[in-house]
Amino acid sequence: MPRSNIIIIGSGISALTAAYQLSADKNVIIITKSKVTNSNSILAQGGVATSIGKDDSWQSHFKDTVSAGCYHNDETAVDILVKKGPDYLIDLINNGMEFDKDEDENLLLGKEGAHSTRRILHAGGDATGKALVMYMVGKVKERVQIIEDRTAIDFMIENNRCIGVKALASDHTIEEYIADYTILATGGCGGLYSSTSNDKTICGDGLAMAYRAGAKLYDLEFIQFHPTLLHKEGKTCGLVSEAVRGEGAILVDQDCKPIMSGIHPLLDLAPRDVVARAIFNENSRGNKVYLDISMIDDFTVRFPTITNLCIENEIPLERALLPVVPGAHFSMGGVKTDVKGLTSIPSLYAVGEVACTGVHGANRLASNSLLEGIVFGNIVARDILKDYSPNSSFHNSVSNSVHIRYDTLKLPSKAQIQEMMMDNVGIVRNHARLQYAIEWFETYKQEFEGIAPIHLSLEQLELVNMITVGWLIARSAIMRTESRGGHFREDYPAEDNHSWYKKEIIQGKTFETIVYS
Known part of the structure; x- marks a missing residue:
């Protein structure tokens, strides 16, 4: 069976960043559901936000981030993002990453929604994500094994520690990847909705895997819808x-x-x-x-x-x-991690959109997503290397085992799930529609409860993951009886002029976070 120091699931900017830093000293394998170029990162047009301009400051970027996040952000995570961001971007530039410049070779800085100044770096005009991903692929391809067309099924947990992942190949065989550390970087869940900016492969697989493994999930109700x-x-x-x-x-x-x-x-x-x-x-x-x-x-x-x-x-x-x-554009919630990317399961890290450090709060500030991937991809790698502890497991399972299919499940179509989410767990929500969605999902959840995901076809696995995550989002949304950021309840509208933001600061009010574990 494949064995490595680190296995990374996903191929977006956070996965590639971590892989590059780790592969200088360790054996790293990346597995990805489709091709290495299938990710939300490569589709990102806007750019990378960072306070690199002469008239900008990390304090200003911090303020804009928590304001857009409706003051639900983890301020320690935001502090790390905005302070370390400029240094990591300068490192990229010094190592050959080219961002757009004017005739005098000055970086061109753009402005986007909720930013108080121009601080957005672009590459290729509106092809920043593609430029960054291809730059990083060029950096890692000679020293990282990239395995495409592998759908992660479930984490392998032994003695309460993650020792790797089971994956399903396109030929319907199951493979086991054993590693000292596993990094989840599968992106968000935009594919749950009929209208989405996400890559066609992104539908919440990583969140479903983490839920089945018993990892903590936070803030799933906060889904950002891109306006245009x-x-x-x-x-x-x-x-x-x-x-x-x-x-x-x-x-x-x-x-x-x-x-x-x-x-x-x-x-x-x-x-x-x-x-x-x-x-x-x-x-x-x-x-x-x-x-x-x-x-x-x-x-x-x-x-x-x-x-x-x-x-x-x-x-x-x-x-x-x-x-x-x-x-549907971005999920602010996800697998709960500390500011170093470690989940509630030892040896399992999460980074990028699938993770929830709390950096985005209730609503992500424009162009902070690529920045998050770069900053926390570096941080995860450094934390793993700092206290590296080999996996002592002597797991004996055989790689490439025969895949036993379970053909009798009655599941909705992908389009039906997407329509259910868009209509009932979408931009504007209320208790009745959320309850309807929960009951609809639970009808289908009964179909696959007790069935191991390794017995599902690729198509069934994707539907099971979508049902699981759709149910989790709807459950989270019905429990949060307020309107904030990407979670808007028409039966609990926000106070006029967002005065509750100021009230929260004055009174030190906090809202209980919804946790699944």
């Missing part, structure tokens, strides 16, 4: 970066009337939850929403990725009105 997904004929066809609004684009209805007037002082650059709900409300009234880009000079040069999306989907750029809808 390109939309045509009832289907989403790609993300329109917030950087477009940062350069002056505004949201309008079919009559070209701005929709953000009077809703938030920052107008179109308000926090994402605010903008997403504004568009949702317009759509609920039967209005269509467009992103007016007429004021942006050289749009096709500045935003080549979005330009190509429009061309591919026959959306005419000459109208300068891009049809948009909100879609």
